Amino acid sequence: MSAADARTGTAGRPVTPAAQWYVSLRPPADSGPLLLCLPPAGAGPSSFRDWPAALPAGVGLDVLALPGREARIIESPTFDLGQVVEAVRQRADRPYAMYGHSMGGLLAFEVVRELRRLGARLPSRLYLGGSRPPQLPKTLARIADLPDEEFLARIAELGGLPQGVRDVPELLDLILPALRADFDWLNRYTYRPEAPVPVPLVCLAGTGDRDADPMTMAHWAEHTAVGCTVRTIQGGHLFFAERAEEVAALVGADLLAATGTTTTVRAGTATTTGTATAGATPGPRTPAEERSPGSDPVAEHLIPLGSGGWRVWREGVLRAAGFPADGVLRLTAPELAAVADAHLDGTVTEAELLPVLGAAVAETSKMIYDLAGDPLFREAVTWQNLNALTALDSVRRGGPDERSHDKRRAREQAIGRYWQRYTAKNDTIGFFGPICWATLTRRTPTTSITAGPALVRRRMVAFEWRALAAFGDRIATDPAVRRWLPAGLHAPYRLADERRVSRPAAPAVVLSPAEAAVVARLDGRTPVVEIARHLVAEEPTAQRGLRNDDNIYLLLDRLVDRGLLWWGVSLPMSGAAEGRLREVIEGIGEADLRRPVEADFARLCAARDEVAAAAGDPDRLYRSLRALHADFTELTGQPAMHRPGETYAGRAVCYEDTVRDLDVTLGAAVLDTVAAPLDVLLRAARWLTVAIAEAYGVAFRGLYEELAAEAGDPEVGFADFWYLAQGPLFGTGERPIDAVSARLATRFGRLTGLDDDPTGDTRLVELSAADLATRVDEIFPADRPGWSAGRIHSPDLQICAASVEEIDRGAATVVLGELHTAWSTLDNSVFASGHDAPEQLADWLAADLGPGRVRLLFPPSMPRHTARVTFALQHRTDVQLAFVPAPGADPRCVPITALRVRPVGGELVVDGAGHGPWPLLEVFSELLSMHAADGFKLVTTRSHTPRIVIDRLVAVRETWRTSIDESGLASATGSLGRYLAVRRWRRSLGLPERVYVKLSTETKPCYVDLSSPMFASSLCAMVRAARQQAGGAAAIVVSEALPGPDLAWVPDSQGRRYQSELRIQVVDPALPSTMEVTR
Structure with missing residues (x-):
């Protein structure tokens, strides 16, 4: 499909008048916005028939009517991009937005790009529902060539056919030509990179959509210059119709907010007022009274915590037990x-x-x-x-x-x-430790809590990462299938020039010309068979000795044996693993090879689904798990239980998480109770981050000077530096963190007077936050955190109260379980899975810590690191760094061998190959945060430590x-x-x-x-x-x-009470010097 075709409406086909290209389902108010909707493949305007009733008053709704559908059924179903562009351009006589679903989303995106080329009016917003980003591998490319029965079966399998259509042969016959035409358009579509569009994108993703799940939809962020939001909808691929009322209301409300329009309804007539703000990307707003003085829009997810400048996220996690x-x-x-x-x-x-x-x-x-x-x-x-x-x-x-x-x-x-x-x-696990997100507010002093009829409102059963990886390893043992799998250099390795592969802590490997040609083509996504075809086609002119596919497969096998490459299924250690495995299976281009693999995985998924369906029936659950384990072992050759006898997570084939059937809003009384005492402890935490930064700064400077002197060059390979740095970080001798943590406890003893109790006989120390505030800055002097993650602290607060009323009276005592210093405990897959908009949380974290953060690609062997509890709030601006071979690297992952350490303005920075620069400490941010979280120990290892209470906060049990x-x-x-x-x-x-x-x-x-x-x-x-x-x-x-069972306040619908802790996220108002550099 050429650009000329797109712009002119190809082959001289006459352009149908714009009026015939749209069906108006509801006219807009006089000055209200218009929503132009583009249906999914094979569908027509009636697929949006339930939207008008749910859209806010004042929003108009027109739906694209492609030829060969519904009222245009007698026309040929083929169409061209240029025809759609012209129809939109003629219809856009007022402020408008576009919603495209599935193929309609991709079509809408290309329409916007073409309108930009033409200098025409652009939509104020582009809504994309269940639409796969164009830069990702096509998953449906080969469907269009299948016979009718198989073609329809594959679409139905992906959730692309409504049940009412699937079961009526006459309806299938009617829509088949349109489906064929649309998939032919998808087959011919070729994505060409361009500058991001100046239009905000709002992406809607179905939780059960295999082709465009929330993680996949997040990749649309690369295509906009003015903001991208991903919203999660419960449902499959066709959620826009299945949950029409919810989706239409969401889109309509967002559109009114985006255009600055308010709606008033009088006597059945809608009128709209307001003006649009160019480039605005509205989202949930924090009321003005909850914002910190002088706060800017990026901080609107924060509310004040006392008068010390600290701010807290307006959402936290209430972790509660599953039995009374x-x-x-x-x-x-x-x-x-x-x-x-x-x-x-x-x-x-x-x-x-x-x-x-x-x-x-x-x-x-x-x-x-x-x-x-x-x-x-x-x-x-x-x-x-x-x-x-x-x-x-x-x-x-x-x-x-x-x-x-x-x-x-x-x-x-x-x-x-x-x-x-x-x-x-208060473990978060299964139905006996459900996830519950709570709202924090200062608008009301009281706590509001509403328990639903059941303990849990949503259950999620997912495969463990290792189970999916085992299935991927099994299919890679078939040489015929393996050819359809991707390959790539191990993540930290780099093709430094045409023939040399750099490896961390090892000499570089020089490749032969043939090997180098193959390695240069590997991208970790494209099936090897397709790469082989390209290389064989080039052979007559290239003359590399790669005369046939088998030569290339043999060469790849040798490179794998030498430890340079992986070849098979490489899954991310995250909730996206299953989706990636499905993509790989879908990419097996030979149907005779793909179908058995699909059948085996479908069998495994069916067994997993039976486990999910067994909820509430322990005997059925037992049988279902046994059956799943048997199927898993038969299909993969691996034992179902990993590390039997141990207590770590990730040992089984699948796990369950649930969302508690509870709505909680914690009012100002809770924040006021803890604000002043937490201010004292947070200042100690800030000092700890500075002390860690200083201690490791000195240690790292010594390592750098040693390497630079040895090399006779001020630029030092970062891979070499990294491996030497593991000594002071994780070595067995005395480490910088050990001394710093001991200093923290000693200083806290001075602050609280523990040093005045040498015998340890005191049982209770009661202190005033106001008195401590006069001395805390002297004992813990620090005016800013040590590095970016040092801005974030996550206290676990256990409220000791027999009822909500006791909390509201300000009579509750609060116990500090832990203060996770420099650690975002909410950045966790298990919590994100229970949130309605995890992408919003990622935006909040990026606003606090700045763009371009370095995220480490950890290997599966990392202790207590599983897909369920890994970091989940990755932002589109984050940079992944690979330091050891590990699966599932992001396509933009930076190999450690591409980086160097060098002095700039007296400070050490890391950069190289177009990446960075970052202050050295920022590259070690996650590892330093591990030490900070473990190092926040307020008391020494005395034989007895009294309870230490600051105001109404128990700081130490x-x-x-x-x-x-x-x-x-x-x-x-x-x-x-x-x-x-x-x-x-x-x-x-x-x-x-x-x-x-x-x-x-x-x-x-x-x-x-x-x-x-x-x-x-x-x-x-x-x-x-x-x-x-x-x-x-x-x-x-x-x-x-403490608290004991008599001081539990979280209720269920039957009045029973549960132990709990509130996990909140506090943000330091001060920026570290390292963020000033990166920003």
Whole structure:
């Protein structure tokens, strides 16, 4: 399709009058905007028939009527871009916007580009629904050539045919010519890069759209110079019709906001007023009273946090347990504890204690028996560990009165550990830890909370990344299929010149002319078979020895064996992995090869979908998971469970996340309670970022000078520098962060007066934020953060209140769980998956941290790094840096071998090959943030730390530190011996009844009720196992369980209360010097 064809309406075809090209479904108000809609392939104006009723008053609606559809059914269905452009140009006699769906979106985009060439009026906004960005590989290119039956089946499979059409052969016959014509247009379409259009883009993506999911739609941002927004819609590819009311209302409201138009309705007549602002890209607005003084539009996602200049995102995450908080009290035994303590005092004999212990053990066994049969509990355990069901089933078979024995006790302890996790901890996982985004506002002092009828309103079951990667690896074992897969240099490698491949921490590799020709063609996206065809076609003139495809495949195999290339399926470690795998499968150009692969993946997906459908039925869920695991192993040859016996995420084939059926708005009372005390702690956090930046700045400068002196050149290869820098960052010796973290604790001890308590006998330290404010800047002097990510801090706040009313009265105490310094905890895939507009969150983060941030491409082996919990708020301006071979690199990924370190104006910067420059610290930003988050430790490792309260914020829980041998728990035997050992240990340390215990051999603490015989036995067993693993000197850290189950305020529709924590994101008002350079 030539440019001339596009502009003139090819082949001398007469241009039909513009009036015939549009059907008006609703006229606009006198001065209101007009929305011109372009339907998807094969569809006509009636596909938008439900829009007029949902559009705001004043917005007009015209729909493109292509030939061969509906009223123009007798005409030939073929068309040219030029005809559509002329029809739009004639119709655009007023302010207008365009909405195009699927193929209509691509057509609308090209119309806008052609209107720009003609100097014609451009739309104020371009809405793109379910439309794949043109620069990405075509996924439908070969469909047009298929026979009718297969052609329609493939479109239906992709969600491109409404159900009402699929089931009526006569309708299919009517629309088939138009579908053929439209897909022929898509087949002939060739994207040619041009300057971005000066029109804002609003992209709408269906959550179930395989061809244009939200991550794919985000790539449209490359095509606009004035802003791109991606909005997520629940639905498949045809969501514009399936959810017409919602989509039309969204588009209409956005269009009115974009044109500066307000609508008033009087006596059935719509009138519009207002003026448009050129180039405006409106979005959700923060009310004026919530903005910081002098704030600019990019900061409208922020609201003030007190008077210290700190600002907080107006959305946070409320993490809450999935089972009611008082459930954990089912295992408590206060009467037994009182009798046991009296026995330790000598006032009760062992003979008197034993029957009380026996009765408590029997009552606990009955509770455990009941739990083992509870359907919701069984469903939760089934998701966590299929093998753990053996314990539940054995307890049920034994009955509530089974005689106690070692195996029964071990099973009860396992069940109890699951129960404490589901009731007393705020993990975000499955339906027993749903995602809940909450709104923060200063417009009202009160908290509003509305619980829906169910615990969860939305469930999402997804494949683990490793399962998708295993399927990709399997299909790559077939040599015939592999030829249709892409290949590329490993991400950190670079073809530095025509024949030399640079590698980090290794000598460069010189390629032969033939090898270099092949490598130069590899882009990680194009199937190797297509590259081979091009190279073979060039051979008569190039004379490289690449005479046939087999020569090239053999050469690629050798390069893979030498560790230079990957060849197969390379999936991003993110939620986009499944979509990318589908793209690769779709790209297998031979139907006989593609169909078996599609069938196998469809089988795997069907098994996954059956797991999702089993929600609420633990037995069906168990069978479905077993079936999925069996299918997975059969199809991939890999075991279903990865790292069995470990507790890390990402071990199974799939996982479930859910969204809580809860709407929460937290008013000013919450922010006012924490503002002043948090100001003190945030200033300490700011100091920490400066201290880390200074310490690593000195260490990095030393490494640079060493390398520069060795090379005799002020420009040092960044790959060499990077690998040397891992020593001070992650080495086993004394690192800069260790000294900095110790200095933080020492200074905090001076600030709070802990240094004045050498004996450690003080249980409670109460401080005033106003008093601390006069000294905090002296002890923690810092006027700006150390690097860009140092602007962001994420406190976890646990509100101690029995009700929302208590919060509103300002009577609640708030506990600081953690303060994640220099770390955006909301930048997380699991939280983003539960948000209605994650692309909006990415815009917010970019506004806070600046454009052009460096994001590291981590390998799958990174500890506790999975697609579910990886960074999710990547912005279109971010730059991905590859430092080790890792799959799923962004096409724009920068290999570390392309960069250098050099001094500029006395500071070290990183740049090279057209990338950068960045201040050196900014390239290490994510690694420095890891240290900052781990290094924010306010107290030293004292044997006892008192509770430290600033105003109504508990900054530090009361904490005890001891060792396994000091506890005496590992050697205790027998039910009575274990229980008395725990009571004796509690008394010696002065512990409360309910605590969290963290063993040095475990990654997370666990809840322990020290009055419970079951928890006592479980704790002794855990301590005994830890001694076997790490020795008697291994540490035990105990902290008070605050808030307790009586201070839970998050409700469900039945009035039950749940433990929770509020995760917010605070932004420093000051910019670091590194951001001043990059901005």
